[in-house]
Amino acid sequence: MTAPAADSATLSVTTHRFGRLTFDRSQCVLFADGLPGFSSCRAFVLLPTAVDALVWLQSLDHPDLALLLLTPDAIEDGRAAIPETLRRDGILSLVVVTLPGQYRPGATVNLKAPIVVDRAAGTGRQIILPDSPFGVAHPFALEALVTRGLKS
Template sequence: MGSKSSKIIIGTKAFGQKEIDSKSILHFPEGIFAFEEYHKFVILPHKKGSQFFWLQSLDEPSLAFLTLRPHDILEKYEPELLPDSLSLIELDSWEKAQIYCIVTIPPNQPEKMTVNLQGPILINPKKGLGGQFISADEKHLVRMPVLEIIESGGKL
């Protein structure tokens, strides 16, 4: 059977000390692009009612990525992935994954926030495995303006 759940305290830069369930810890076998040495993460809500989440490293408290679920802002998001790439997180289809995309907000210019649709984070919730993948869909840009997506009604 599965391992028992327990509460642990983690350190974060944004939230200070935070209590999490040990079952919520995700293992990223290859890390995140440019941060390959970090393998343990947890998803934390930004705040109640927000569409944003933090992908918080447990290996480095100062490392956290602001993310959102692409289906919260897009009418349709279907990443085009290499056929065997999902074996990393023990899935055979992206439809079975939880999907998050990294958001970038320029200093003092929240209206210019962008989302990386080309490098989605996919999580196998049953196995606690995650990874960052490349979508080959040419409409999935690294820096898609979030407000433009919302204003278009979620169309690319």
């Protein structure tokens, strides 16, 4: 990340996926403990996509790390997976998407450990729900979601 001037509210970072990004410092989301598996990544920015229910969580510490996140309300079982205590005004609950690949024929979402962002405070945390009946690889129809999202 480029160090901002003392009086600047603008930051910029060059990422592998998105190239050079410039954004307001207030858009940063700080994860005090990082994310599980990425403890050294603490500063992120949320980037919109063409589909309202999807956003990218781009690391500002490691330009090659960007996680695709989904609003859980966009999929069946998603709303039920997020406890009511995490559904407060100003709190954004999101789940990590794993894209299809060589060893995984379809997209999945992690409903067991949502990412929670307090937009006003600029902080975030991934919360592991040990008693959740939902798993870390819950299948969902990514293509249908994208098609629906692009039409609206």
